[in-house]
Amino acid sequence: MASKKKIRVLLAQFPLETHSRGIIAVAGMLRDAGMEVILMGNALPKQIVETAVQEYVDVIGISTYCGGELALGGDLMKAAEERGIKKRTSFLIGGIFPPKDIPKLKNIGFDGTFLSATKEEIVSCIQSAVAAKN
Amino acid sequence: MDSGKTTKEILKAKLAEGEPTPLYNPEALAKIKDNFAVWKETVVQEKDRKNWEVTPKTILGSDIPRSLLYTPIDNENLDYAKDLGFSGQEPFTRGLHANMYRGRTWTLRQLSAAGSPAEVNNRLKMLLERGATGTNLALDLATVQMFDSDEPESMGQVGTVGVPIDCVEDMEAIYKDIPIDQISASIVTHYPRNTSIIFPMYLVMAERRGIPWDKLPGSVQNDFIMESVVRSASEYIPPRDDFRVQCDNIEFIRKYVPRWNFITLNGYNLREWGTSGITEMAVAIANGVEILKDMGKRGYDPDWVGERLAFFWSPANDFFEEVARLRAVRRLWYRIMKYRFNCKNPRSMWSKCHVQTSGVSLMREEPMANVTRSAYHAMAAALGGAQSLHVDGYDEAFSIPSDVANLLALRTQQILEAETQITQVVDPLAGSFYVEALTNKIEALILDEIDEIEKMGGLVDVVDSGWLHNKASRYIQREQKMIEDGTIKIVARNYFRDPNLEMPEIWVKEYDPALAKAMMDKLARVRSQRNNEKADNTIKALIDACKKGGNVMAACVECARADVTVGEMRRAFVKAFGLWKTPIYA
Numbered sequence A: 001m002a003s004k005k006k007i008r009v010l011l012a013q014f015p016l017e018t019h020s021r022g023i024i025a026v027a028g029m030l031r032d033a034g035m036e037v038i039l040m041g042n043a044l045p046k047q048i049v050e051t052a053v054q055e056y057v058d059v060i061g062i063s064t065y066c067g068g069e070l071a072l073g074g075d076l077m078k079a080a081e082e083r084g085i086k087k088r089t090s091f092l093i094g095g096i097f098p099p100k101d102i103p104k105l106k107n108i109g110f111d112g113t114f115l116s117a118t119k120e121e122i123v124s125c126i127q128s129a130v131a132a133k134n
Numbered sequence B: 001m002d003s004g005k006t007t008k009e010i011l012k013a014k015l016a017e018g019e020p021t022p023l024y025n026p027e028a029l030a031k032i033k034d035n036f037a038v039w040k041e042t043v044v045q046e047k048d049r050k051n052w053e054v055t056p057k058t059i060l061g062s063d064i065p066r067s068l069l070y071t072p073i074d075n076e077n078l079d080y081a082k083d084l085g086f087s088g089q090e091p092f093t094r095g096l097h098a099n100m101y102r103g104r105t106w107t108l109r110q111l112s113a114a115g116s117p118a119e120v121n122n123r124l125k126m127l128l129e130r131g132a133t134g135t136n137l138a139l140d141l142a143t144v145q146m147f148d149s150d151e152p153e154s155m156g157q158v159g160t161v162g163v164p165i166d167c168v169e170d171m172e173a174i175y176k177d178i179p180i181d182q183i184s185a186s187i188v189t190h191y192p193r194n195t196s197i198i199f200p201m202y203l204v205m206a207e208r209r210g211i212p213w214d215k216l217p218g219s220v221q222n223d224f225i226m227e228s229v230v231r232s233a234s235e236y237i238p239p240r241d242d243f244r245v246q247c248d249n250i251e252f253i254r255k256y257v258p259r260w261n262f263i264t265l266n267g268y269n270l271r272e273w274g275t276s277g278i279t280e281m282a283v284a285i286a287n288g289v290e291i292l293k294d295m296g297k298r299g300y301d302p303d304w305v306g307e308r309l310a311f312f313w314s315p316a317n318d319f320f321e322e323v324a325r326l327r328a329v330r331r332l333w334y335r336i337m338k339y340r341f342n343c344k345n346p347r348s349m350w351s352k353c354h355v356q357t358s359g360v361s362l363m364r365e366e367p368m369a370n371v372t373r374s375a376y377h378a379m380a381a382a383l384g385g386a387q388s389l390h391v392d393g394y395d396e397a398f399s400i401p402s403d404v405a406n407l408l409a410l411r412t413q414q415i416l417e418a419e420t421q422i423t424q425v426v427d428p429l430a431g432s433f434y435v436e437a438l439t440n441k442i443e444a445l446i447l448d449e450i451d452e453i454e455k456m457g458g459l460v461d462v463v464d465s466g467w468l469h470n471k472a473s474r475y476i477q478r479e480q481k482m483i484e485d486g487t488i489k490i491v492a493r494n495y496f497r498d499p500n501l502e503m504p505e506i507w508v509k510e511y512d513p514a515l516a517k518a519m520m521d522k523l524a525r526v527r528s529q530r531n532n533e534k535a536d537n538t539i540k541a542l543i544d545a546c547k548k549g550g551n552v553m554a555a556c557v558e559c560a561r562a563d564v565t566v567g568e569m570r571r572a573f574v575k576a577f578g579l580w581k582t583p584i585y586a
Helices: A021-032 A045-055 A069-082 A099-108 A119-133 B007-016 B026-042 B046-050 B080-084 B117-129 B168-174 B192-208 B224-230 B239-256 B267-274 B277-297 B302-306 B319-340 B369-384 B403-418 B433-455 B459-464 B467-484 B513-529 B532-548 B552-561 B566-577
Strands: A008-013 A036-042 A059-064 A090-095 A112-114 B134-137 B184-187 B218-220 B263-266 B309-313 B352-356 B388-390
Touching: A008 A021, A008 A045, A021 A036, A021 A059, A021 A090, A021 A119, A021 B267, A021 B467, A036 A045, A045 A059, A045 A069, A059 A069, A059 A119, A069 A090, A069 A099, A090 A119, A099 A112, A112 A119, B007 B319, B007 B433, B080 B433, B117 B134, B117 B168, B168 B192, B168 B513, B184 B192, B192 B218, B192 B224, B192 B239, B192 B552, B192 B566, B218 B263, B224 B239, B224 B263, B224 B267, B224 B277, B224 B459, B224 B467, B239 B263, B239 B277, B239 B302, B239 B459, B239 B552, B263 B267, B263 B277, B267 B277, B267 B309, B267 B467, B277 B302, B277 B309, B277 B319, B277 B433, B277 B459, B277 B467, B309 B319, B319 B352, B319 B369, B319 B433, B369 B388, B369 B403, B459 B467, B532 B552, B532 B566, B552 B566
Parallel strands: A008 A036, A008 A059, A059 A090, A090 A112, B134 B184, B184 B218, B263 B309, B309 B352, B352 B388
Antiparallel strands: none
């Protein structure tokens, strides 16, 4: 690992998402892997970006199960661009979405897309995404 | 009535009364004990003796150790009349009805509804034509979280996992031409606030069709644990207020819509979020106890309230535990109603339940294997004596069920009912040394957790303090670790996983922008056509009712009559009660 600084991760969900089992499980995994995790809860894309700016995070992770990820993900990227953090931030999304949307999600700016993953896969994806942006 | 004693203390004292009638005679027991000791020492291998107790590790498991073999020694004091009795009689361990499924099979209730109000109306009618006996309505996420279709929060999610409802007009479209005085409607409202907002729209729809409220059969969920604990959301009201809204709804519905089940104490979603089968039942029962206490303060008889209480459980992978849980909770609820609340009417001591097979236990890897898992869950529910059953689709880990998955789930139910013959004999596992010992153990563990909650000040307090949120999040993270390190074996995921595994492309209900646009246009039209002064006044009256203690559902009925929308009512609740920040969990 190149950097000794702890990786800071903001975990959030879009406003209507009711499921949180996944994001709580992921929060535990990332903390175990030595990262600092801020579990934000539900918020609009703009609010998520605002918190990311204030907390100076390296990563924004979105958990989604019930749809809307392309539209809301698009808004998230737009907000990140406007606040000037898009380039230095890594974006991850996990949960349930049509597998055929993965290329579209990557295209709008998600560095990692997870339908099912082990702790090692998620952690190594974050580490390499963060390393690539630094 | 409230002596200051906990439920456990009251039951302990009451159950100690009267002469016990043990089933086993002491001489026989003494002989079995001697023989057992010799057998264990001479026949059982040393490694099995060492590992006599094994604690199963499963998804949503309860960590209850199991012996290698069960005998009468595990239940020395079995008192047939007190502990088991006959089916249809106290203490209802053996079932709520004497003839159980010979009289009437469980209700086959499959949940399915997504799309526009008009599309859902067609689907409900189609299901009724094919022999469904009730309707079951799932709401879209915007409606579940009480947002209007045109609020920014709803963007991209209108109509994706259920039907969108903004105002009475949508309710009229959904139930158009359906005889709602004959066909029972289950409306999956989840939360108390949501129930206050949505159910009055159903009532006003009935009113506009000239159907009296006392003719309406059906059920809502209305569980404050769902709203304050289980769900994730961008805004919450304080749990104490949420609990009060739950009880206001109960009071209003019990009085004015007497055929309607005003609450489904929802253990299911709490467990599926992340608790053991013990906590699932302890929390639902603790809520039931708090409700009866609150209704008592309002001057209502527990018998009158108890008759319409129903429960909702999740049966997961540990087969015998699931059967034993349903038996244990029936007996425990009976004992609480009888001894804590002094109920007289046996019907109000029934814990009727709807059961949905566990969704979290289903996997995305090789999803057809889920058909097998769900069939075992469903069989446990039937052997446990459930009243109503939904079997999950094999695609549960991806989406609301596709038509193919839904039909296959219905077939699973029908095979259980018509081919396996398990319905011929009532409570067939009773008397098994194992099942009876496990039933006792589970009843005791549930009661212990209820006691723990009551000693911390009661259910509302442990929600407010974040105790329950944190208990669940610790459970989720611990379980995740056990899945990762293989302690919990999951076939095709971490056990005999296919090295070339590929995720299947499965049907996911996609967002339809045209539907969202239609919902927004309708909202604009309704807001321009209604009497806005009247609408504003009913919203003010709702805020007033919240603040001053009037019945909130009564106020919401006036809102619905004035075509006030879901989002407008949600904001009124927030204005009155303020926002609550959920405790941050680990």
